[in-house]
Amino acid sequence: MKTKVAINASSGKMGQQVINQTVVNKDAELVAAFCRPNHRLLGRQVGFTDISYTSDINTGLANSQVVIDFSLPEATLNLLTIARQTKTPALIGTTGFNKQQIEQITQAANEIPLLLAPNTSIGVNSVLVLLASAARMLGKKADIEIIESHHKHKLDAPSGTAIRMGEAIAEAMGENFDDLKVTDSRFEKRSREKGEIGMSVIRAGEIIGEHKIMFALDNEIINIEHKALNRHCFAEGAVSAAIWLADKPAGFYTMQDYLADN
Ligand SMILES: NC(=O)c1ccc[n+]([C@@H]2O[C@H](COP(=O)([O-])OP(=O)(O)OC[C@H]3O[C@@H](n4cnc5c(N)ncnc54)[C@H](OP(=O)(O)O)[C@@H]3O)[C@@H](O)[C@H]2O)c1
Incomplete structure:
Protein backbone atom coordinates (compact mmCIF):
# COMPACT_ATOMS: atom_id res chain seq x y z
CA MET A 1 0.00 0.00 0.00
CA SER A 121 20.81 13.28 2.51
CA ILE A 122 22.18 9.80 3.09
CA GLY A 123 25.70 11.12 2.41
CA VAL A 124 25.66 13.78 5.12
CA ASN A 125 24.23 11.35 7.64
CA SER A 126 27.08 8.94 6.83
CA VAL A 127 29.53 11.82 7.31
CA LEU A 128 28.12 12.35 10.83
CA VAL A 129 29.23 8.81 11.70
CA LEU A 130 32.70 9.43 10.22
CA LEU A 131 33.01 12.69 12.17
CA ALA A 132 32.21 11.02 15.46
CA SER A 133 34.90 8.44 14.78
CA ALA A 134 37.47 11.09 13.77
CA ALA A 135 36.59 13.23 16.79
CA ARG A 136 37.13 10.34 19.21
CA MET A 137 40.64 9.80 17.78
CA LEU A 138 41.72 13.35 17.04
CA GLY A 139 39.31 15.80 18.62
CA LYS A 140 41.25 16.88 21.67
CA LYS A 141 44.56 17.14 19.75
CA ALA A 142 43.26 19.05 16.72
CA ASP A 143 42.15 22.47 15.62
CA ILE A 144 38.69 21.66 14.26
CA GLU A 145 37.04 23.85 11.65
CA ILE A 146 33.66 23.36 9.98
CA ILE A 147 33.51 25.35 6.76
CA GLU A 148 30.08 25.46 5.14
CA SER A 149 29.08 27.09 1.84
CA HIS A 150 25.55 27.74 0.60
CA HIS A 151 23.73 29.86 -1.95
CA LYS A 152 23.29 33.58 -1.33
CA HIS A 153 19.53 33.20 -0.62
CA LYS A 154 19.99 31.09 2.53
CA LEU A 155 18.70 32.91 5.61
CA ASP A 156 20.18 30.96 8.54
CA ALA A 157 23.86 30.67 9.46
CA PRO A 158 25.73 28.55 10.34
CA SER A 159 23.70 25.92 8.49
CA GLY A 160 21.64 23.42 10.45
CA THR A 161 23.90 20.72 9.02
CA ALA A 162 27.07 22.47 10.23
CA ILE A 163 25.56 22.78 13.72
CA ARG A 164 24.56 19.08 13.71
CA MET A 165 28.11 18.17 12.61
CA GLY A 166 29.53 20.27 15.45
CA GLU A 167 27.20 18.56 17.91
CA ALA A 168 28.25 15.11 16.65
CA ILE A 169 31.94 16.01 17.07
CA ALA A 170 31.41 17.47 20.55
CA GLU A 171 29.28 14.50 21.69
CA ALA A 172 32.02 12.08 20.55
CA MET A 173 34.55 14.12 22.57
CA GLY A 174 32.27 13.97 25.65
CA GLU A 175 31.76 17.72 25.48
CA ASN A 176 28.99 20.23 24.91
CA PHE A 177 29.00 21.87 21.46
CA ASP A 178 28.08 25.29 22.89
CA ASP A 179 31.25 25.18 25.05
CA LEU A 180 33.54 24.35 22.10
CA LYS A 181 32.12 26.37 19.23
CA VAL A 182 33.93 29.51 18.12
CA THR A 183 32.40 31.90 15.66
CA ASP A 184 34.10 35.24 16.07
CA SER A 185 36.63 35.02 18.91
CA ARG A 186 39.37 34.59 16.29
CA PHE A 187 38.97 38.30 15.81
CA GLU A 188 39.52 38.89 19.54
CA LYS A 189 43.30 38.63 19.20
CA ARG A 190 43.81 35.36 21.06
CA SER A 191 45.28 32.13 19.78
CA ARG A 192 42.87 29.22 19.52
CA GLU A 193 42.80 26.30 21.91
CA LYS A 194 42.94 22.63 20.92
CA GLY A 195 39.53 21.06 20.59
CA GLU A 196 37.69 24.28 19.82
CA ILE A 197 35.29 23.93 16.90
CA GLY A 198 35.53 26.90 14.55
CA MET A 199 32.48 27.67 12.41
CA SER A 200 33.11 29.33 9.04
CA VAL A 201 30.31 30.42 6.73
CA ILE A 202 30.35 31.22 3.02
CA ARG A 203 27.24 32.54 1.22
CA ALA A 204 27.78 32.85 -2.52
CA GLY A 205 26.11 32.27 -5.87
CA GLU A 206 23.89 29.21 -6.15
CA ILE A 207 26.01 26.72 -4.14
CA ILE A 208 23.58 23.97 -3.11
CA GLY A 209 25.42 22.87 0.02
CA GLU A 210 29.04 22.04 0.85
CA HIS A 211 30.55 21.10 4.22
CA LYS A 212 34.26 20.59 4.81
CA ILE A 213 35.44 19.56 8.27
CA MET A 214 39.11 20.01 9.01
CA PHE A 215 41.00 18.31 11.84
CA ALA A 216 44.33 20.17 11.81
CA LEU A 217 47.24 18.66 13.74
CA ASP A 218 50.61 20.37 13.87
CA ASN A 219 52.14 18.40 10.99
CA GLU A 220 49.17 17.05 9.05
CA ILE A 221 45.57 17.85 8.21
CA ILE A 222 42.62 15.50 7.85
CA ASN A 223 39.63 16.78 5.85
CA ILE A 224 36.20 15.18 5.63
CA GLU A 225 34.03 16.73 2.95
CA HIS A 226 30.53 16.48 1.51
CA LYS A 227 29.18 18.31 -1.55
CA ALA A 228 25.57 18.17 -2.63
CA LEU A 229 25.64 18.06 -6.45
CA ASN A 230 21.91 18.80 -6.64
N1 LIG B 1 17.02 19.17 5.65
C1 LIG B 1 17.66 19.30 4.50
O1 LIG B 1 18.29 18.37 3.99
C2 LIG B 1 17.59 20.61 3.78
C3 LIG B 1 18.05 20.75 2.46
C4 LIG B 1 17.88 21.97 1.82
C5 LIG B 1 17.25 23.01 2.47
N2 LIG B 1 16.83 22.85 3.76
C6 LIG B 1 16.08 23.89 4.48
O2 LIG B 1 14.76 23.87 3.97
C7 LIG B 1 14.21 25.19 4.11
C8 LIG B 1 13.66 25.64 2.77
O3 LIG B 1 14.71 25.72 1.83
P1 LIG B 1 14.44 26.13 0.30
O4 LIG B 1 15.79 26.17 -0.33
O5 LIG B 1 13.39 25.26 -0.29
O6 LIG B 1 13.88 27.62 0.49
P2 LIG B 1 12.90 28.45 -0.46
O7 LIG B 1 13.09 28.07 -1.88
O8 LIG B 1 13.08 29.87 -0.07
O9 LIG B 1 11.43 27.97 -0.01
C9 LIG B 1 10.83 28.38 1.20
C10 LIG B 1 9.38 27.92 1.18
O10 LIG B 1 8.79 28.24 2.44
C11 LIG B 1 7.58 28.97 2.17
N3 LIG B 1 7.31 29.91 3.27
C12 LIG B 1 8.14 30.85 3.76
N4 LIG B 1 7.55 31.51 4.78
C13 LIG B 1 6.31 30.97 4.92
C14 LIG B 1 5.22 31.22 5.80
N5 LIG B 1 5.30 32.15 6.77
N6 LIG B 1 4.11 30.46 5.67
C15 LIG B 1 4.04 29.50 4.71
N7 LIG B 1 5.03 29.22 3.85
C16 LIG B 1 6.16 29.95 3.96
C17 LIG B 1 7.84 29.69 0.87
O11 LIG B 1 6.60 30.08 0.29
P3 LIG B 1 6.50 31.25 -0.82
O12 LIG B 1 6.88 30.61 -2.13
O13 LIG B 1 5.06 31.65 -0.75
O14 LIG B 1 7.44 32.33 -0.38
C18 LIG B 1 8.54 28.57 0.09
O15 LIG B 1 7.61 27.63 -0.39
C19 LIG B 1 15.34 26.06 4.67
O16 LIG B 1 15.21 26.12 6.07
C20 LIG B 1 16.60 25.29 4.29
O17 LIG B 1 17.68 25.56 5.14
C21 LIG B 1 16.98 21.68 4.41
Missing part, protein backbone atom coordinates in the same frame (compact mmCIF):
# COMPACT_ATOMS: atom_id res chain seq x y z
CA LYS A 2 1.29 3.44 -0.92
CA THR A 3 1.84 6.02 1.82
CA LYS A 4 -0.26 9.16 1.37
CA VAL A 5 2.11 12.15 1.46
CA ALA A 6 1.34 15.86 1.90
CA ILE A 7 3.99 18.49 1.16
CA ASN A 8 4.17 21.84 2.93
CA ALA A 9 5.74 24.94 1.27
CA SER A 10 5.53 23.12 -2.03
CA SER A 11 6.39 26.30 -3.97
CA GLY A 12 9.93 26.37 -2.55
CA LYS A 13 13.13 25.01 -4.07
CA MET A 14 12.99 21.97 -1.80
CA GLY A 15 9.19 21.71 -1.97
CA GLN A 16 9.37 21.28 -5.75
CA GLN A 17 12.09 18.63 -5.45
CA VAL A 18 10.08 16.73 -2.84
CA ILE A 19 7.04 16.77 -5.13
CA ASN A 20 9.15 15.21 -7.90
CA GLN A 21 10.58 12.55 -5.62
CA THR A 22 7.17 11.71 -4.14
CA VAL A 23 5.68 11.24 -7.60
CA VAL A 24 8.47 8.88 -8.72
CA ASN A 25 8.61 6.88 -5.46
CA LYS A 26 6.64 3.66 -5.98
CA ASP A 27 5.73 3.50 -2.27
CA ALA A 28 4.33 7.06 -2.07
CA GLU A 29 1.19 8.81 -3.28
CA LEU A 30 1.08 12.60 -3.39
CA VAL A 31 -2.26 13.67 -1.89
CA ALA A 32 -1.71 17.36 -1.05
CA ALA A 33 0.70 20.17 -1.96
CA PHE A 34 0.35 23.29 0.20
CA CYS A 35 1.20 26.85 -0.78
CA ARG A 36 0.30 30.22 0.74
CA PRO A 37 -3.24 31.57 0.14
CA ASN A 38 -2.03 34.35 -2.16
CA HIS A 39 0.50 32.28 -4.11
CA ARG A 40 0.39 32.24 -7.92
CA LEU A 41 0.43 28.40 -7.86
CA LEU A 42 -2.81 28.17 -5.83
CA GLY A 43 -5.42 26.11 -7.70
CA ARG A 44 -2.96 25.09 -10.43
CA GLN A 45 -2.38 21.44 -11.27
CA VAL A 46 0.70 19.86 -9.64
CA GLY A 47 2.80 18.60 -12.57
CA PHE A 48 1.11 15.67 -14.30
CA THR A 49 -0.80 14.61 -11.16
CA ASP A 50 -4.55 14.95 -10.65
CA ILE A 51 -4.21 17.23 -7.59
CA SER A 52 -4.04 21.03 -7.36
CA TYR A 53 -1.96 23.28 -5.11
CA THR A 54 -4.01 24.17 -2.05
CA SER A 55 -3.79 26.40 1.03
CA ASP A 56 -6.24 24.20 2.97
CA ILE A 57 -3.75 22.53 5.31
CA ASN A 58 -6.45 21.10 7.63
CA THR A 59 -8.14 19.06 4.90
CA GLY A 60 -4.83 18.10 3.29
CA LEU A 61 -3.39 16.74 6.54
CA ALA A 62 -6.62 14.93 7.41
CA ASN A 63 -6.29 13.03 4.10
CA SER A 64 -2.60 12.18 4.41
CA GLN A 65 -0.48 9.73 6.42
CA VAL A 66 2.62 11.94 6.65
CA VAL A 67 3.62 15.53 5.85
CA ILE A 68 7.02 16.73 4.64
CA ASP A 69 8.09 20.30 5.45
CA PHE A 70 10.95 22.39 4.04
CA SER A 71 9.95 25.99 4.81
CA LEU A 72 10.83 28.62 7.43
CA PRO A 73 10.56 28.17 11.23
CA GLU A 74 7.34 30.19 11.53
CA ALA A 75 5.64 28.16 8.78
CA THR A 76 6.81 24.88 10.34
CA LEU A 77 5.32 25.77 13.73
CA ASN A 78 2.00 26.75 12.11
CA LEU A 79 1.98 23.41 10.31
CA LEU A 80 2.71 21.50 13.53
CA THR A 81 -0.22 23.15 15.31
CA ILE A 82 -2.54 21.60 12.72
CA ALA A 83 -0.62 18.29 12.50
CA ARG A 84 -1.11 17.83 16.25
CA GLN A 85 -4.88 18.18 15.77
CA THR A 86 -5.06 15.80 12.79
CA LYS A 87 -2.42 13.46 14.35
CA THR A 88 -0.37 13.55 11.16
CA PRO A 89 3.26 12.38 11.36
CA ALA A 90 5.68 15.11 10.22
CA LEU A 91 9.17 15.11 8.72
CA ILE A 92 10.74 18.55 9.26
CA GLY A 93 13.66 19.47 7.00
CA THR A 94 13.49 23.20 7.78
CA THR A 95 16.51 24.73 9.53
CA GLY A 96 17.21 27.85 11.57
CA PHE A 97 15.07 27.13 14.66
CA ASN A 98 15.97 28.88 17.92
CA LYS A 99 16.03 27.02 21.25
CA GLN A 100 12.45 27.96 22.11
CA GLN A 101 11.19 26.74 18.73
CA ILE A 102 13.09 23.45 19.14
CA GLU A 103 11.33 23.08 22.49
CA GLN A 104 7.94 23.51 20.78
CA ILE A 105 8.89 20.90 18.17
CA THR A 106 9.98 18.50 20.89
CA GLN A 107 6.63 18.97 22.62
CA ALA A 108 4.76 18.14 19.40
CA ALA A 109 6.68 14.84 19.31
CA ASN A 110 4.81 13.79 22.46
CA GLU A 111 1.67 13.62 20.33
CA ILE A 112 2.82 12.69 16.80
CA PRO A 113 5.75 10.87 15.18
CA LEU A 114 8.15 13.68 14.29
CA LEU A 115 11.47 13.44 12.47
CA LEU A 116 13.66 16.56 12.61
CA ALA A 117 16.53 16.53 10.12
CA PRO A 118 18.70 19.54 9.30
CA ASN A 119 20.00 17.37 6.47
CA THR A 120 18.09 14.50 4.87
CA ARG A 231 18.85 18.90 -4.33
CA HIS A 232 17.72 15.36 -5.27
CA CYS A 233 19.87 13.91 -2.48
CA PHE A 234 17.86 15.83 0.16
CA ALA A 235 14.47 15.13 -1.42
CA GLU A 236 15.12 11.43 -1.96
CA GLY A 237 16.18 10.90 1.65
CA ALA A 238 13.25 12.97 2.93
CA VAL A 239 10.60 10.99 1.04
CA SER A 240 12.07 7.59 2.01
CA ALA A 241 12.35 8.63 5.68
CA ALA A 242 8.81 10.08 5.66
CA ILE A 243 7.38 6.77 4.38
CA TRP A 244 9.25 5.00 7.19
CA LEU A 245 7.96 7.54 9.76
CA ALA A 246 4.29 7.24 8.76
CA ASP A 247 3.52 4.15 10.84
CA LYS A 248 5.79 4.86 13.82
CA PRO A 249 4.42 5.65 17.29
CA ALA A 250 4.48 9.25 18.53
CA GLY A 251 8.02 10.32 19.39
CA PHE A 252 11.07 12.30 18.33
CA TYR A 253 13.12 10.71 15.55
CA THR A 254 16.25 11.62 13.56
CA MET A 255 17.69 10.44 10.24
CA GLN A 256 20.02 8.20 12.26
CA ASP A 257 16.96 6.30 13.58
CA TYR A 258 15.69 5.85 10.02
CA LEU A 259 19.09 4.72 8.69
CA ALA A 260 19.61 2.31 11.58
CA ASP A 261 16.33 0.62 10.65
CA ASN A 262 16.95 0.45 6.88
Whole structure:
Protein backbone atom coordinates (compact mmCIF):
# COMPACT_ATOMS: atom_id res chain seq x y z
CA MET A 1 0.00 0.00 0.00
CA LYS A 2 1.29 3.44 -0.92
CA THR A 3 1.84 6.02 1.82
CA LYS A 4 -0.26 9.16 1.37
CA VAL A 5 2.11 12.15 1.46
CA ALA A 6 1.34 15.86 1.90
CA ILE A 7 3.99 18.49 1.16
CA ASN A 8 4.17 21.84 2.93
CA ALA A 9 5.74 24.94 1.27
CA SER A 10 5.53 23.12 -2.03
CA SER A 11 6.39 26.30 -3.97
CA GLY A 12 9.93 26.37 -2.55
CA LYS A 13 13.13 25.01 -4.07
CA MET A 14 12.99 21.97 -1.80
CA GLY A 15 9.19 21.71 -1.97
CA GLN A 16 9.37 21.28 -5.75
CA GLN A 17 12.09 18.63 -5.45
CA VAL A 18 10.08 16.73 -2.84
CA ILE A 19 7.04 16.77 -5.13
CA ASN A 20 9.15 15.21 -7.90
CA GLN A 21 10.58 12.55 -5.62
CA THR A 22 7.17 11.71 -4.14
CA VAL A 23 5.68 11.24 -7.60
CA VAL A 24 8.47 8.88 -8.72
CA ASN A 25 8.61 6.88 -5.46
CA LYS A 26 6.64 3.66 -5.98
CA ASP A 27 5.73 3.50 -2.27
CA ALA A 28 4.33 7.06 -2.07
CA GLU A 29 1.19 8.81 -3.28
CA LEU A 30 1.08 12.60 -3.39
CA VAL A 31 -2.26 13.67 -1.89
CA ALA A 32 -1.71 17.36 -1.05
CA ALA A 33 0.70 20.17 -1.96
CA PHE A 34 0.35 23.29 0.20
CA CYS A 35 1.20 26.85 -0.78
CA ARG A 36 0.30 30.22 0.74
CA PRO A 37 -3.24 31.57 0.14
CA ASN A 38 -2.03 34.35 -2.16
CA HIS A 39 0.50 32.28 -4.11
CA ARG A 40 0.39 32.24 -7.92
CA LEU A 41 0.43 28.40 -7.86
CA LEU A 42 -2.81 28.17 -5.83
CA GLY A 43 -5.42 26.11 -7.70
CA ARG A 44 -2.96 25.09 -10.43
CA GLN A 45 -2.38 21.44 -11.27
CA VAL A 46 0.70 19.86 -9.64
CA GLY A 47 2.80 18.60 -12.57
CA PHE A 48 1.11 15.67 -14.30
CA THR A 49 -0.80 14.61 -11.16
CA ASP A 50 -4.55 14.95 -10.65
CA ILE A 51 -4.21 17.23 -7.59
CA SER A 52 -4.04 21.03 -7.36
CA TYR A 53 -1.96 23.28 -5.11
CA THR A 54 -4.01 24.17 -2.05
CA SER A 55 -3.79 26.40 1.03
CA ASP A 56 -6.24 24.20 2.97
CA ILE A 57 -3.75 22.53 5.31
CA ASN A 58 -6.45 21.10 7.63
CA THR A 59 -8.14 19.06 4.90
CA GLY A 60 -4.83 18.10 3.29
CA LEU A 61 -3.39 16.74 6.54
CA ALA A 62 -6.62 14.93 7.41
CA ASN A 63 -6.29 13.03 4.10
CA SER A 64 -2.60 12.18 4.41
CA GLN A 65 -0.48 9.73 6.42
CA VAL A 66 2.62 11.94 6.65
CA VAL A 67 3.62 15.53 5.85
CA ILE A 68 7.02 16.73 4.64
CA ASP A 69 8.09 20.30 5.45
CA PHE A 70 10.95 22.39 4.04
CA SER A 71 9.95 25.99 4.81
CA LEU A 72 10.83 28.62 7.43
CA PRO A 73 10.56 28.17 11.23
CA GLU A 74 7.34 30.19 11.53
CA ALA A 75 5.64 28.16 8.78
CA THR A 76 6.81 24.88 10.34
CA LEU A 77 5.32 25.77 13.73
CA ASN A 78 2.00 26.75 12.11
CA LEU A 79 1.98 23.41 10.31
CA LEU A 80 2.71 21.50 13.53
CA THR A 81 -0.22 23.15 15.31
CA ILE A 82 -2.54 21.60 12.72
CA ALA A 83 -0.62 18.29 12.50
CA ARG A 84 -1.11 17.83 16.25
CA GLN A 85 -4.88 18.18 15.77
CA THR A 86 -5.06 15.80 12.79
CA LYS A 87 -2.42 13.46 14.35
CA THR A 88 -0.37 13.55 11.16
CA PRO A 89 3.26 12.38 11.36
CA ALA A 90 5.68 15.11 10.22
CA LEU A 91 9.17 15.11 8.72
CA ILE A 92 10.74 18.55 9.26
CA GLY A 93 13.66 19.47 7.00
CA THR A 94 13.49 23.20 7.78
CA THR A 95 16.51 24.73 9.53
CA GLY A 96 17.21 27.85 11.57
CA PHE A 97 15.07 27.13 14.66
CA ASN A 98 15.97 28.88 17.92
CA LYS A 99 16.03 27.02 21.25
CA GLN A 100 12.45 27.96 22.11
CA GLN A 101 11.19 26.74 18.73
CA ILE A 102 13.09 23.45 19.14
CA GLU A 103 11.33 23.08 22.49
CA GLN A 104 7.94 23.51 20.78
CA ILE A 105 8.89 20.90 18.17
CA THR A 106 9.98 18.50 20.89
CA GLN A 107 6.63 18.97 22.62
CA ALA A 108 4.76 18.14 19.40
CA ALA A 109 6.68 14.84 19.31
CA ASN A 110 4.81 13.79 22.46
CA GLU A 111 1.67 13.62 20.33
CA ILE A 112 2.82 12.69 16.80
CA PRO A 113 5.75 10.87 15.18
CA LEU A 114 8.15 13.68 14.29
CA LEU A 115 11.47 13.44 12.47
CA LEU A 116 13.66 16.56 12.61
CA ALA A 117 16.53 16.53 10.12
CA PRO A 118 18.70 19.54 9.30
CA ASN A 119 20.00 17.37 6.47
CA THR A 120 18.09 14.50 4.87
CA SER A 121 20.81 13.28 2.51
CA ILE A 122 22.18 9.80 3.09
CA GLY A 123 25.70 11.12 2.41
CA VAL A 124 25.66 13.78 5.12
CA ASN A 125 24.23 11.35 7.64
CA SER A 126 27.08 8.94 6.83
CA VAL A 127 29.53 11.82 7.31
CA LEU A 128 28.12 12.35 10.83
CA VAL A 129 29.23 8.81 11.70
CA LEU A 130 32.70 9.43 10.22
CA LEU A 131 33.01 12.69 12.17
CA ALA A 132 32.21 11.02 15.46
CA SER A 133 34.90 8.44 14.78
CA ALA A 134 37.47 11.09 13.77
CA ALA A 135 36.59 13.23 16.79
CA ARG A 136 37.13 10.34 19.21
CA MET A 137 40.64 9.80 17.78
CA LEU A 138 41.72 13.35 17.04
CA GLY A 139 39.31 15.80 18.62
CA LYS A 140 41.25 16.88 21.67
CA LYS A 141 44.56 17.14 19.75
CA ALA A 142 43.26 19.05 16.72
CA ASP A 143 42.15 22.47 15.62
CA ILE A 144 38.69 21.66 14.26
CA GLU A 145 37.04 23.85 11.65
CA ILE A 146 33.66 23.36 9.98
CA ILE A 147 33.51 25.35 6.76
CA GLU A 148 30.08 25.46 5.14
CA SER A 149 29.08 27.09 1.84
CA HIS A 150 25.55 27.74 0.60
CA HIS A 151 23.73 29.86 -1.95
CA LYS A 152 23.29 33.58 -1.33
CA HIS A 153 19.53 33.20 -0.62
CA LYS A 154 19.99 31.09 2.53
CA LEU A 155 18.70 32.91 5.61
CA ASP A 156 20.18 30.96 8.54
CA ALA A 157 23.86 30.67 9.46
CA PRO A 158 25.73 28.55 10.34
CA SER A 159 23.70 25.92 8.49
CA GLY A 160 21.64 23.42 10.45
CA THR A 161 23.90 20.72 9.02
CA ALA A 162 27.07 22.47 10.23
CA ILE A 163 25.56 22.78 13.72
CA ARG A 164 24.56 19.08 13.71
CA MET A 165 28.11 18.17 12.61
CA GLY A 166 29.53 20.27 15.45
CA GLU A 167 27.20 18.56 17.91
CA ALA A 168 28.25 15.11 16.65
CA ILE A 169 31.94 16.01 17.07
CA ALA A 170 31.41 17.47 20.55
CA GLU A 171 29.28 14.50 21.69
CA ALA A 172 32.02 12.08 20.55
CA MET A 173 34.55 14.12 22.57
CA GLY A 174 32.27 13.97 25.65
CA GLU A 175 31.76 17.72 25.48
CA ASN A 176 28.99 20.23 24.91
CA PHE A 177 29.00 21.87 21.46
CA ASP A 178 28.08 25.29 22.89
CA ASP A 179 31.25 25.18 25.05
CA LEU A 180 33.54 24.35 22.10
CA LYS A 181 32.12 26.37 19.23
CA VAL A 182 33.93 29.51 18.12
CA THR A 183 32.40 31.90 15.66
CA ASP A 184 34.10 35.24 16.07
CA SER A 185 36.63 35.02 18.91
CA ARG A 186 39.37 34.59 16.29
CA PHE A 187 38.97 38.30 15.81
CA GLU A 188 39.52 38.89 19.54
CA LYS A 189 43.30 38.63 19.20
CA ARG A 190 43.81 35.36 21.06
CA SER A 191 45.28 32.13 19.78
CA ARG A 192 42.87 29.22 19.52
CA GLU A 193 42.80 26.30 21.91
CA LYS A 194 42.94 22.63 20.92
CA GLY A 195 39.53 21.06 20.59
CA GLU A 196 37.69 24.28 19.82
CA ILE A 197 35.29 23.93 16.90
CA GLY A 198 35.53 26.90 14.55
CA MET A 199 32.48 27.67 12.41
CA SER A 200 33.11 29.33 9.04
CA VAL A 201 30.31 30.42 6.73
CA ILE A 202 30.35 31.22 3.02
CA ARG A 203 27.24 32.54 1.22
CA ALA A 204 27.78 32.85 -2.52
CA GLY A 205 26.11 32.27 -5.87
CA GLU A 206 23.89 29.21 -6.15
CA ILE A 207 26.01 26.72 -4.14
CA ILE A 208 23.58 23.97 -3.11
CA GLY A 209 25.42 22.87 0.02
CA GLU A 210 29.04 22.04 0.85
CA HIS A 211 30.55 21.10 4.22
CA LYS A 212 34.26 20.59 4.81
CA ILE A 213 35.44 19.56 8.27
CA MET A 214 39.11 20.01 9.01
CA PHE A 215 41.00 18.31 11.84
CA ALA A 216 44.33 20.17 11.81
CA LEU A 217 47.24 18.66 13.74
CA ASP A 218 50.61 20.37 13.87
CA ASN A 219 52.14 18.40 10.99
CA GLU A 220 49.17 17.05 9.05
CA ILE A 221 45.57 17.85 8.21
CA ILE A 222 42.62 15.50 7.85
CA ASN A 223 39.63 16.78 5.85
CA ILE A 224 36.20 15.18 5.63
CA GLU A 225 34.03 16.73 2.95
CA HIS A 226 30.53 16.48 1.51
CA LYS A 227 29.18 18.31 -1.55
CA ALA A 228 25.57 18.17 -2.63
CA LEU A 229 25.64 18.06 -6.45
CA ASN A 230 21.91 18.80 -6.64
CA ARG A 231 18.85 18.90 -4.33
CA HIS A 232 17.72 15.36 -5.27
CA CYS A 233 19.87 13.91 -2.48
CA PHE A 234 17.86 15.83 0.16
CA ALA A 235 14.47 15.13 -1.42
CA GLU A 236 15.12 11.43 -1.96
CA GLY A 237 16.18 10.90 1.65
CA ALA A 238 13.25 12.97 2.93
CA VAL A 239 10.60 10.99 1.04
CA SER A 240 12.07 7.59 2.01
CA ALA A 241 12.35 8.63 5.68
CA ALA A 242 8.81 10.08 5.66
CA ILE A 243 7.38 6.77 4.38
CA TRP A 244 9.25 5.00 7.19
CA LEU A 245 7.96 7.54 9.76
CA ALA A 246 4.29 7.24 8.76
CA ASP A 247 3.52 4.15 10.84
CA LYS A 248 5.79 4.86 13.82
CA PRO A 249 4.42 5.65 17.29
CA ALA A 250 4.48 9.25 18.53
CA GLY A 251 8.02 10.32 19.39
CA PHE A 252 11.07 12.30 18.33
CA TYR A 253 13.12 10.71 15.55
CA THR A 254 16.25 11.62 13.56
CA MET A 255 17.69 10.44 10.24
CA GLN A 256 20.02 8.20 12.26
CA ASP A 257 16.96 6.30 13.58
CA TYR A 258 15.69 5.85 10.02
CA LEU A 259 19.09 4.72 8.69
CA ALA A 260 19.61 2.31 11.58
CA ASP A 261 16.33 0.62 10.65
CA ASN A 262 16.95 0.45 6.88
N1 LIG B 1 17.02 19.17 5.65
C1 LIG B 1 17.66 19.30 4.50
O1 LIG B 1 18.29 18.37 3.99
C2 LIG B 1 17.59 20.61 3.78
C3 LIG B 1 18.05 20.75 2.46
C4 LIG B 1 17.88 21.97 1.82
C5 LIG B 1 17.25 23.01 2.47
N2 LIG B 1 16.83 22.85 3.76
C6 LIG B 1 16.08 23.89 4.48
O2 LIG B 1 14.76 23.87 3.97
C7 LIG B 1 14.21 25.19 4.11
C8 LIG B 1 13.66 25.64 2.77
O3 LIG B 1 14.71 25.72 1.83
P1 LIG B 1 14.44 26.13 0.30
O4 LIG B 1 15.79 26.17 -0.33
O5 LIG B 1 13.39 25.26 -0.29
O6 LIG B 1 13.88 27.62 0.49
P2 LIG B 1 12.90 28.45 -0.46
O7 LIG B 1 13.09 28.07 -1.88
O8 LIG B 1 13.08 29.87 -0.07
O9 LIG B 1 11.43 27.97 -0.01
C9 LIG B 1 10.83 28.38 1.20
C10 LIG B 1 9.38 27.92 1.18
O10 LIG B 1 8.79 28.24 2.44
C11 LIG B 1 7.58 28.97 2.17
N3 LIG B 1 7.31 29.91 3.27
C12 LIG B 1 8.14 30.85 3.76
N4 LIG B 1 7.55 31.51 4.78
C13 LIG B 1 6.31 30.97 4.92
C14 LIG B 1 5.22 31.22 5.80
N5 LIG B 1 5.30 32.15 6.77
N6 LIG B 1 4.11 30.46 5.67
C15 LIG B 1 4.04 29.50 4.71
N7 LIG B 1 5.03 29.22 3.85
C16 LIG B 1 6.16 29.95 3.96
C17 LIG B 1 7.84 29.69 0.87
O11 LIG B 1 6.60 30.08 0.29
P3 LIG B 1 6.50 31.25 -0.82
O12 LIG B 1 6.88 30.61 -2.13
O13 LIG B 1 5.06 31.65 -0.75
O14 LIG B 1 7.44 32.33 -0.38
C18 LIG B 1 8.54 28.57 0.09
O15 LIG B 1 7.61 27.63 -0.39
C19 LIG B 1 15.34 26.06 4.67
O16 LIG B 1 15.21 26.12 6.07
C20 LIG B 1 16.60 25.29 4.29
O17 LIG B 1 17.68 25.56 5.14
C21 LIG B 1 16.98 21.68 4.41
